[in-house]
Amino acid sequence: MALEGCRCAEARRGGGPSVAEERFRGLLEAAPDAMVIVDDTGTIRLVNAQTEALFGFRREELLGHPVELLVPRRFRAHHTRHREGYAANRQVRPMGAGLELHGVRKDGTEFPVEISLSPLETSDGLLLSAAVRDVSDRKAAEAELTALYEQQRHIALTLQRSLMGTPPSIPGLATASRYRPATQGAGVGGDWFDLVPLGAGRVGVLIGDVMGRGLEAAAVMGQLRSAAHALAKTGMQPRQLMQALDTCVADLDVPDQLVTCCYLVIAPDTGTVTVCSAGHLPTLVAGPGGRVVRLDAPVNAPLGVGDVLYEQSRAEVPPGATLVLYTDGLIETPGSDIEERIGELTGVLDEFFTRTATPRLEAVADHVLAGMVPGAESHNDDVTLLLAQLPAAPVDCAVTDLPAVSSAVPEGRAFLRKTLCSWECAARADDALLLLSELLTNAVRHGEGPVTLRVCRTLTELTVEVGDRSPHLPRPRPRLAAKDAESRRGLLLVRALAAGWGVQPTDEGKTTWFTLKL
Structure with a gap:
């Protein structure tokens, strides 16, 4: 070959470059990317002007030298293995699926590149054509997008x-x-x-x-x-x-x-x-x-x-x-x-x-x-x-049903007092009995029977529940009752003395409850 120092078959016979060779050279120089053509040993046989501009080498500084001259030292072994493997299977690799590596300029500056390889069959054997593109701008944009x-x-x-x-x-x-x-x-x-x-x-x-x-x-x-x-x-x-x-x-x-x-x-x-x-x-x-x-x-x-x-x-x-x-x-x-x-x-x-x-x-x-x-x-x-x-079940639990009549209040109080005594919780009996009286009175006056009284005890807390069949939920009055009034005090007392209280709707009606710390 005789393109920029390479001797072709016609040059060896003493003639000038052929028309096909001139056409190939023109296509090579017109390529938008840096084009590097090497033989099966990795020696550079042909480059174009874009290669000189990209890598900063003059053409004569590249021809006849290993292509790894254009690759940073830490990547050269990998590049050589890839090139040798590629020469063996002879498959065309387009730019979009190219191998991304780093190139190195004459002044030692490294930059990311994308390489696309293609095999060229010639009368002198297999040549590899590498299109090299600088992707520094794209990598910077990708890094910016990744950060964003x-x-x-x-x-x-x-x-x-x-x-x-x-x-x-x-x-x-x-x-x-x-x-x-x-x-x-x-x-x-x-x-x-x-x-x-x-x-x-x-x-x-x-x-x-x-x-x-x-x-x-x-x-x-x-x-x-x-x-x-x-x-x-x-x-x-x-x-x-x-x-x-x-x-x-x-x-x-x-x-x-x-x-x-x-x-x-x-x-x-x-x-x-x-x-x-x-x-x-x-x-x-x-x-x-x-x-x-x-x-x-x-x-x-x-x-x-x-x-x-x-x-x-x-x-x-x-x-x-x-x-x-x-x-x-x-x-x-x-x-x-x-x-x-x-x-x-x-x-x-x-x-x-x-x-x-x-x-x-x-x-x-x-x-x-x-x-x-x-x-x-x-x-x-x-x-x-x-x-x-699920938490452990209460230590103790007792339940009784009461009719929705006024006698249910003293009956409920007696049941609670007896239960608390058996559990050795008499210290909170006065507060518990007072609050129970208010809940039972509300249930009898405003609810529907029967009334269910449930008392449960954990290691730290006593819970008393009063359920009835009315769906109407009790609520504290926004204003205090008059001094001589006989109603509108119950839930205010519950709110003041209980550690917690509330009303829970049920399929049968509702349950009003309060808790006391033990």
């Missing part, structure tokens, strides 16, 4: 965690939770969970998932979480809360917005859990013996469908059992069957609870994530897991 993306992702995650809030620590209720944002896309989603102390030993547990990703889903989640928490604090039944949340979703005016949600009310004194699920995944229950089962609950449509009457159910759950609540990010994977994945989760839990007699919930949470989401950097949906271990 990470900044926006950090803002979005901070917003979501702020909207999700931190559930309160509830005495007697052991919990563990995990939240992992998605590693793909915006990262944030609409998952949330909450724990709501309802008084009288009862606890509300909420978990939900707003379909979709990004700030819009996080904003909807924040509104629904706040609304659900406020509604739960009123003591309303789970099905009533779901009905109210369904209206909230409709009022958000977000097209095609669907939300799954599950609300449970734990009542340790009766050993029951009341649950209403709006299209959410089934709650699992890990009993103290290790067996994991699904919590029986009616199948209701997700929130946002509209015109749905939500149903709830009540199940007996033994003290010390663990409720396992989660969102779809924990079990849904592309191409998987959701029932099979729930079965896998049940197996993971069953294995751990069977192996460990008294497992720590934090260890259970880590075990579940390791078994269900092993690729911590590859999940494309946010993952939420909540474990709640």
Whole structure:
């Protein structure tokens, strides 16, 4: 060859460059990228003007030298292996799929390049043509976009965690939770969970998932979480809360917005859990013996469908059992069957609870994530897991039914006095009897019979409940009663003397309760 110092076949016969050779040279010089042609030993045989401009070498300084002259020292071994392997299989590699490396200029300056290789068959053997493009500007733009993306992702995650809030620590209720944002896309989603102390030993547990990703889903989640928490604090039944949340979703005016949600009310004194699920995944229950089962609950449509009457159910759950609540990010994977994945989760839990007699919930949470989401950097949906271990049952509990007549007040007082004496709690008897008198009087005067009196004691607290069949909820009067008035004082006394008090609607009517510290 005889192109810029290379001798071609015609030059060896004494003639000048051929028409084909001149045409090839013209195409080479017209190429927008730096073109470097090497033989099968990696020796440079031909370059164009763009190569001189890009690398800062004169043409004669490159011809006849190893192509690794244009590669930083730390990359030369890798570059040589790639070039030799490429020469062996002789496959064309376009620029879009080119090997990204670093080039080095004559003055020692390194810069990122993209290389596209093509084999050239000649009468002298195989030559490799390398198109080299400086991608410094593109790399800088990509780095800027990456930094901007990470900044926006950090803002979005901070917003979501702020909207999700931190559930309160509830005495007697052991919990563990995990939240992992998605590693793909915006990262944030609409998952949330909450724990709501309802008084009288009862606890509300909420978990939900707003379909979709990004700030819009996080904003909807924040509104629904706040609304659900406020509604739960009123003591309303789970099905009533779901009905109210369904209206909230409709009022958000977000097209095609669907939300799954599950609300449970734990009542340790009766050993029951009341649950209403709006299209959410089934709650699992890990009993103290290790067996994991699904919590029986009616199948209701997700929130946002509209015109749905939500149903709830009540199940007996033994003290010390663990409720396992989660969102779809924990079990849904592309191409998987959701029932099979729930079965896998049940197996993971069953294995751990069977192996460990008294497992720590934090260890259970880590075990579940390791078994269900092993690729911590590859999940494309946010993952939420909540474990709640039911508190121990009250140390003592006594119940009696009374007629809705005036004689029920002294009968109830006598029952409470006798119960407190048998429990050796006489120190709080005076306060308890006074407050009970007020609740029983309200139930007899304004409620419907029969009246149920329940007294429960834990190691630190005494709870007294009065239930009747009237749905009308009592409330303290905004103004104090007159000195000679015989009514309008009861709930003000309860509020002043009790450690806590409240009213809880029930399917049969309502329950008014108060607690005293022991």
